Amino acid sequence: MTDTGKYTLENDLALAIGLADAADAISRERFKSVDLEISTKPDRTFVTDADRAVERAIRDLVTSARPEDAFFGEEYGTAGDARRQWIIDPIDGTANFLRGVPVWATLISLAIDGVPVVGVVSAPALGKRWWATIGAGAWIQEGTEAPRQIRVSGVSNLADASLSFQSIEQWDDAGYLDRLISLTRTVWRDRAYGDMWPYMMLAEGLIDVVAEFDVKPYDIAALIPIVLEAGGQFTTIDGHDDLAHGSSLATNGLLHKSVLDHLNTK
Incomplete structure (x- = not known):
């Protein structure tokens, strides 16, 4: 089993789910907003005020809950130097987000020694959330339905x-x-x-x-x-x-x- 330090993967997943809840509350409110602020980064990709607000909120929550952990986000870079690093894409699919296309999500991961061991993908505009921890299966929740375990196909050709x-x-x-x-x-x-x-x-x-x-x-x-x-x-x-x-x-x-x-x- 992966050595997570003083926390269990169950603890870390619970935190990641809470981070996703906080992110969704921000991004859902800004999606299709008439006053959405859009700018272009040096790499010519778009960024919105929602991207930045989501990452700031997640970073603050991680700093409070896991002050010894490192952090790496798309918009504000790296903070800290530790075996445990939270890796965040506040809005994956920003181009979709700013056009009103519902295919976008907040991506939340915990990596230990560079290996992702927790993953949460929350797509509120689609009404879907997926998650996994190493050794505990992969899961989806759609709307208010009960979570269910998911599995890849058996296609072999x-x-x-x-x-x-x-x-x-x-x-x-x-x-x-x-x-x-x-x-x-x-x-x-x-x-x-x-x-x-x-x-x-x-x-x-x-x-x-x-x-x-x-x-x-x-x-x-x-x-x-x-x-x-x-x-x-x-x-x-x-x-x-x-x-x-x-x-x-x-x-x-x-x-x-x-x-x-x-x-x-x-």
């Missing part, structure tokens, strides 16, 4: 698989566009669902493969425990299993080697 590739531009910029097109001609179905949603659909068994480039640790840290605990596999597109290589490949596990082989053969 690429010809029967459903793929989400996220963005043509990403694959073109990475020099993998030809390999993506080849993969789309191999699978049964391909779509670009975007952001956190396809990973959660993968964990629910609704699709079978998700792959993308240009990802940061805060984009994927919360997703990893959920995919793994649902029975899936999560690496980079070239097969690494940490957060620092800039791409991600999540599958139901049965297809992982086939997809890796396909994407890494020129």
